[in-house]
Each structure stands twice: as structure tokens, then as C-alpha cells.
Amino acid sequence: xxxxxxxxxxxxxxxxxxxxxxxxxxxxxxxxxxxxxxxxxxxxxxxxxxxxxxxxxxxxxxxxxxxxxxxxxxxxxxxxxxxxxxxxxxxxxxxxxxxxxxxxxxxxxxxxxxxxxxxxxxxxxxxxxxxxxxxxxxxxxxxxxxxxxxxxxxxxxxxxxxxxxxxxxxxxxxxxxxxxxxxxxxxxxxxxxxxxxxxxxxxxxxxxxxxxxxxxxxxxxxxxxxxxxxxxxxxxxxxxxxxxxxxxxxxxxxxxxxxxxxxxxxxxxxxxxxxxxxxxxxxxxxxxxxxxxxxxxxxxxxxxxxxxxxxxxxxxxxxxxxxxxxxxxxxxxxxxxxxxxxxxxx
Amino acid sequence: xxxxxxxxxxxxxxxxxxxxxxxxxxxxxxxxxxxxxxxxxxxxxxxxxxxxxxxxxxxxxxxxxxxxxxxxxxxxxxxxxxxxxxxxxxxxxxxxxxxxxxxxxxxxxxxxxxxxxxxxxxxxxxxxxxxxxxxxxxxxxxxxxxxxxxxxxxxxxxxxxxxxxxxxxxxxxxxxxxxxxxxxxxxxxxxxxxxxxxxxxxxxxxxxxxxxxxxxxxxxxxxxxxxxxxxxxxxxxxxxxxxxxxxxxxxxxxxxxxxxxxxxxxxxxxxxxxxxxxxxxxxxxxxxx
Numbered sequence: 120x121x122x123x124x125x126x127x128x129x130x131x132x133x134x135x136x137x138x139x140x141x142x143x144x145x146x147x148x149x150x151x152x153x154x155x156x157x158x159x160x161x162x163x164x165x166x167x168x169x170x171x172x173x174x175x176x177x178x179x180x181x182x183x184x185x186x187x188x189x190x191x192x193x194x195x196x197x198x199x200x201x202x203x204x205x206x207x208x209x210x211x212x213x214x215x216x217x218x219x220x221x222x223x224x225x226x227x228x229x230x231x232x233x234x235x236x237x238x239x240x241x242x243x244x245x246x247x248x249x250x251x252x253x254x255x256x257x258x259x260x261x262x263x264x265x266x267x268x269x270x271x272x273x274x275x276x277x278x279x280x281x282x283x284x285x286x287x288x289x290x291x292x293x294x295x296x297x298x299x300x301x302x303x304x305x306x307x308x309x310x311x312x313x314x315x316x317x318x319x320x321x322x323x324x325x326x327x328x329x330x331x332x333x334x335x336x337x338x339x340x341x342x343x344x345x346x347x348x349x350x351x352x353x354x355x356x357x358x359x360x361x362x363x364x365x366x367x368x369x370x371x372x373x374x375x376x377x378x379x380x381x382x383x384x385x386x387x388x389x390x391x392x393x394x395x396x397x398x399x400x401x402x403x404x405x406x407x408x409x410x411x412x413x414x415x416x417x418x419x420x421x422x423x424x425x426x427x428x429x430x431x432x433x434x435x436x437x438x439x440x441x442x443x444x445x446x447x448x449x450x451x452x453x454x455x456x457x458x459x460x461x462x463x464x465x
Numbered sequence: 466x467x468x469x470x471x472x473x474x475x476x477x478x479x480x481x482x483x484x485x486x487x488x489x490x491x492x493x494x495x496x497x498x499x500x501x502x503x504x505x506x507x508x509x510x511x512x513x514x515x516x517x518x519x520x521x522x523x524x525x526x527x528x529x530x531x532x533x534x535x536x537x538x539x540x541x542x543x544x545x546x547x548x549x550x551x552x553x554x555x556x557x558x559x560x561x562x563x564x565x566x567x568x569x570x571x572x573x574x575x576x577x578x579x580x581x582x583x584x585x586x587x588x589x590x591x592x593x594x595x596x597x598x599x600x601x602x603x604x605x606x607x608x609x610x611x612x613x614x615x616x617x618x619x620x621x622x623x624x625x626x627x628x629x630x631x632x633x634x635x636x637x638x639x640x641x642x643x644x645x646x647x648x649x650x651x652x653x654x655x656x657x658x659x660x661x662x663x664x665x666x667x668x669x670x671x672x673x674x675x676x677x678x679x680x681x682x683x684x685x686x687x688x689x690x691x692x693x694x695x696x697x698x699x700x701x702x703x704x705x706x707x708x709x710x711x712x713x714x715x716x717x718x719x720x721x722x723x724x725x726x727x728x729x730x731x732x733x734x735x736x737x738x739x740x741x742x743x744x745x746x747x748x749x750x751x752x753x754x
Contacts, residue, residue, distance in 0.1 A: 243738075243739070248691055248742070248743070248744070251498075251691045252734070255731035258684055258728065261728075262724055262729075263725070263728060374562050377562070381555040381559045410574055413566055414571065420559060420563040421560055421563045424550060424560050425546070428556035429553065
């Protein structure tokens, strides 16, 4: 009993001293509560479906950020990982009858393999060469999907896959929980030593190599990690939509991932996740303007980028928070002295 | 069949060459990866359709109008959308993708998503070894060659070309030597989009117009640029014909080849890159400062 009371009191202390003081943390908590309570407020199947898909794409966008935002290896072919994950999960479920909890991680592992296969030749390339070359891989795979319709279902894709769970609400909770878990793992990775090396590779690869770090190995690691998370997103997508089709490999899919990540702000993890949660429901919300939908989407993108070229979330965060010049701790923008070291924030 | 392959390879090769050179020009001078490049090519096609079908002009005037209008459109887009955020590479990338999407959607709204076609400039054909060779195909090929020649002369023989080439080599030093870098970038954008629209204008009688027609050339164009080496005109030229012929051979020689044409061409690009990471004729630039 005392233990429970201790943890409750600790929770309140943390809430009061660490969460309430920073608006960005409040936003994260509110966002978490929103996701948790969404099925309580709405029983609408359509809304739940939209948010489940949003969660899946949030994993995908964050995984792009882990690779391209942090290491600076711009990947234009992220749909490859997504599609490979989706097809691997679908095939293993349909032909080997693996249950979803096994086939989705399998999709992730196959995507890691894809990451290795494209990573090894591609890592000799740099910058724009790499970006333009990676664009080719999903298209090559798509050609094979169309050329061998017996195995891959061709244009129609593989259908008749098992659901993740029976009801929509369970589906939603599983996907949302996975989204939170995986995004936290990705965020932790970027915060670890490995993440610092990723950062350093983006800033100056030559200097990192001069410090005795095998940069190629780290870049390959980034490819594999990113591929794993994107593959899981692909597997979830296949099991949720119950179809794995060539649309998962399309160029527009690759572009969409880049749009989400850059719109939200690269090298942040939370940026792409937030961007998906804004842009994907927005696109669905504009559904009543069927013909103007994509046009409006493009215009919103262009307008926002003209004013916030670094992405939406870093811009917002800079507006509501300032960094203490002495102890580098973030404070709400309305404070005049730092909350920890009481240095002036002017 | 061999003749089919040669004709189709020559035409798609020239189209890719024109597109790729325009794309690598603006990349070299302003470091802009212009995803919307082939969207301008599509818009030019629709302009011609509008001029010939809706306004009743001769196709030639349609072409001239299309090239001028689309070039202006490209320069306006550069001025107001890309130039303000040029320092942010990622933002420029998204802006050009969004621009391409917007153009695609506007064309869908105006002309609907149905397949349209444009009359050819010269009608008729002649036979070589029982293969129909349309005059329009010859015209497209020679027009592409002439355009490439004019562009080569412009880049190599004029002061403007010198300015463009030196800006591409080193922006800061070019600026110090008194080259108005912003203006050169603007002019290059004009030339680049002009080339794209010219390509659209000459190739559109041979293909079918639809709002998604920019996707495939975009991918092939990027492959050509990478294969030939970024910033190398000769490389783009040769790479374009390699990929054009590879596509043509796959389409005509392999059953179900139409699905695999992109895959095979892109695999060739990747094979070349594994052997030569800087492309066929690429120069390894020093790291950007």
C-alpha cells in the first residue's frame, strides 16, 4: 500500500516539476491521453480506421527520419522497406499461416535484409547520388511484382490476410500502442551514443571517420534499423488493410514519407510523427472536396514551407520555449529567468 | 524488330537526354533537385492540347505558345516558391514535389484524368523493311538533336554559358568574380524549364496525355543523371541513350517486358554505380563547403 502511495506521489511530483513546466511535454501528455481515450469518445468505425492508419504511417515517417534526418543519407525509396515488409508479412501469413504477431516482425526482418542489400552498394554513393539511386529500388521491385503475378498477385496484390485482432477498437489499441513503443525506441536510439554518431555523420562524415569511427558500418546500421521499423509499419499495414498491393511500393508513397518527415521537421522523431497526425487526417478531412483534395494538400504544404522551411514542429517549439544560455535546459518562453539555474533568459 | 528497337530507343533516348540535361543544369547551378521538372513537361503537353483542340490553332503555334508559357510558369514558380527557401535543401525538395502534385491536380481538374492525344505536326509514314516510320518520329528525333546542339553552343560558346558553368563549379567564387549569381540561377531555371517544355512539345504527338505522365520520365531522368554523372552533359547524353535502348530492347524482346522495362533500366544504372560510384563521366567534386 505504501509502495503504491509512493509511486502516486512520485507521479504527481514528476507531473508538477517536469511536465507542467514545459508546454511541449504537456502537448505530448495531452496527445497520449487523446490517443488513449479516442475510442471512448467516438465509436465511429471510420474515424478509428483513419487514426489506426495514421499510427501506422507515423511509424513509417519516424523511421525515415531515423535514417535520413539523423544520418543525412537521404532515402527517396523508403517505400521499398514498407512494401517489402507488407509483402513478406502477407506471404508468410497466407502461405505459411503464421499468425500476425509472428508475421509482422518477420516483415520487419525481411526489410532489414532489404536494407542490407541496398545499403551495401549504395553506401559508396554520396548525397544526391544516393538519394536518386534509392528512388530506383522500389520501382525495380514493383516491376518484378507486375512481371510475376502468380507469386505476388500482380496488380491486385495479395488479399485474404488475417486481421490483427477481431474488433476495430482492439486493432486500434494494438497499433497505437506499437506506435508509441516503437517511436520511443527510435527516440531513445537517437539519444544514445549511436544516435550521436548518426548526428555527427550528417554534420561532417570526414571528421567522424578521422575520429576513428567506421562510418560505413554506422550508415549500414542506420539503414537496417530504419528498414526494420518501416518493415513493421508495412506488416501492420498489410494486416490492417488485409491486402498487400503494389501501391505500397509506389513512387508517391516514397514521396509522401519524405513530405511528412520534412514537413514535421527532420532529425527530431517527434516532428514526423506529429506531421503525420496533422497531414493524414487533414487529407481525409478534405474528402468532401474530392477533386480539390490533393491540390489543397499541396498548397498547404507549399504555404507552410514558405514560412517555416525548417519544418512545423521545430518552429513551434522555438516559439513557445527558450533554451537557457547557461545550463542548456529548456524553459517556457514566458519566463525571464531559467527554472533551474536562475540565469537571465534575455 | 531490330528497327523497332532502334527507333524507339533513339526517341526515348533523346527525350531522356533533353530532360536530364535540363535537370542537371539547374541542379548544378542552384543545387535544386527539381522534382517538378517533368511536371513542366506534362503541362507543356496539355498547353498544346488546349491550343489545338480548344482554340483551334495550328500545332506549331501551340508548341511555341506552350514553350513560352511553361517557361514563364517555371520562372514564376522559382521566384516565389523556391527562391525564398533555397538555403533549406529539404524544404526545396518538398516544395518541388508539392509543386508537381499541384500541377498534376490542376491539369486533372481542367482536362479530367482521361487519356488525350495531340495531332502530329507532319502526318504520314514511310516503310523501311516493313516497319512503319512516322515522319513525326523523325521530326522528334531531329528536333531533340538540334536542341541539344543549340544548348551545347549556348553553354560552351557564349558568355552566359561561361557564367552558368562557372556558377555550377563554385557558387561563391563565381559571385566574387562579379557574376550575378541570383540572376544566373533565374536564367538557368528558365533554360531548364524551357528544355523540359520543349521536350514535352516535341514528344507529345507520339504519346498519350494523362496527368500522371510525369512519373515515369521523372524516374528515368534521374537514373540518366546519376548514370552519366551529375553535372556532365556528355554523361547525360550517353546515359540517356543507354537507358533508352535498354528500355526499348526489354519492351520488344522479352515477353511481359513492358512491366520490366523500368526495372531493367534502373538495374543497369545500379550496376554501373557499383563499379563507378560517380557515374560514367562524373567528376568527383570536392565536398561542398
